[in-house]
Amino acid sequence: xxxxxxxxxxxxxxxxxxxxxxxxxxxxxxxxxxxxxxxxxxxxxxxxxxxxxxxxxxxxxxxxxxxxxxxxxxxxxxxxxxxxxxxxxxxxxxxxxxxxxxxxxxxxxxxxxxxxxxxxxxxxxxxxxxxxxxxxxxxxxxxxxxxxxxxxxxxxxxxxxxxxxxxxxxxxxxxxxxxxxxxxxxxxxxxxxxxxxxxxxxxxxxxxxxxxxxxxxx
Numbered sequence: 001x002x003x004x005x006x007x008x009x010x011x012x013x014x015x016x017x018x019x020x021x022x023x024x025x026x027x028x029x030x031x032x033x034x035x036x037x038x039x040x041x042x043x044x045x046x047x048x049x050x051x052x053x054x055x056x057x058x059x060x061x062x063x064x065x066x067x068x069x070x071x072x073x074x075x076x077x078x079x080x081x082x083x084x085x086x087x088x089x090x091x092x093x094x095x096x097x098x099x100x101x102x103x104x105x106x107x108x109x110x111x112x113x114x115x116x117x118x119x120x121x122x123x124x125x126x127x128x129x130x131x132x133x134x135x136x137x138x139x140x141x142x143x144x145x146x147x148x149x150x151x152x153x154x155x156x157x158x159x160x161x162x163x164x165x166x167x168x169x170x171x172x173x174x175x176x177x178x179x180x181x182x183x184x185x186x187x188x189x190x191x192x193x194x195x196x197x198x199x200x201x202x203x204x205x206x207x208x209x210x211x212x213x214x215x216x217x218x
Contacts, residue, residue: 041105044119047098051091058087099124114145126164133172136190146186169194 061084069077102119110116115132117125129146136144148165165186169176173191180187 041101044098044102044105047094047101051094051098054087054091054094058084058091061087095121095124099128103128112139113141113143114147116147118147118149122164126168129165129168130171133168133174133188136188137172142190144188144190145181146188147184148186149184 061080065077065080065084068074068080099120103117103124106116106118112135115128117128120128125148132144132146135141146165165176169188173193175189175192175194177187177189179185
């Protein structure tokens with residue numbers, strides 16, 4: 001009886017984990033925009049495509065797992081959930097490779113006082129910004145230009161990136177000014193505090209009016 005209950009608990013745990021990941025992914029996908037890039041390396045686009053394929057397979061396995069569980073087939077539900085986890089790990093692996101590749105390409109030879117986030121998803125961009133801010137603090141830099149793009153490929157423009165950048169700013173003693181030195185850029189100065197962040201809302205509403213300005217679009 002004890003072993004039987006233990007097996008049931010393991011099955012339910014595996015299925016629940018798959019369902020949680022699936023729900024989190026759907027929520028994440030709905031709030032995720034990629035900073036648009038058209039001229040990235042061929043391997044970058046290949047890796048993103050592979051990640052997309054793995055995501056589709058993962059979602060299919062999670063959906064089938066949930067259906068099997070609701071139909072009372074716990075063993076099948078667990079196996080399908082395990083397969084979903086494998087595709088989830090593969091998707092993350094391909095996306096990480098793509099993110100590292102495009103970031104290296106876009107920032108090759110670039111000044112240490114600026115970073116270009118084109119080609120990254122918001123979560124990836126936030127991680128790169130966090131790394132850059134830490135580096136700037138260690139090296140005693142007085143400013144950093146973050147090229148985020150103008151948001152024209154996002155239905156809500158900069159809105160998807162706003163929470164990530166806001167969190168970055170709050171964790172450091174910096175000020176952050178939009179459209180400097182060009183539209184689609186954020187100018188971060190160290191040692192000046194966060195100041196008034198209401199510009200993020202104003203910045204979001206104005207970006208769609210700047211179709212022909214210099215910085216790449218998001």
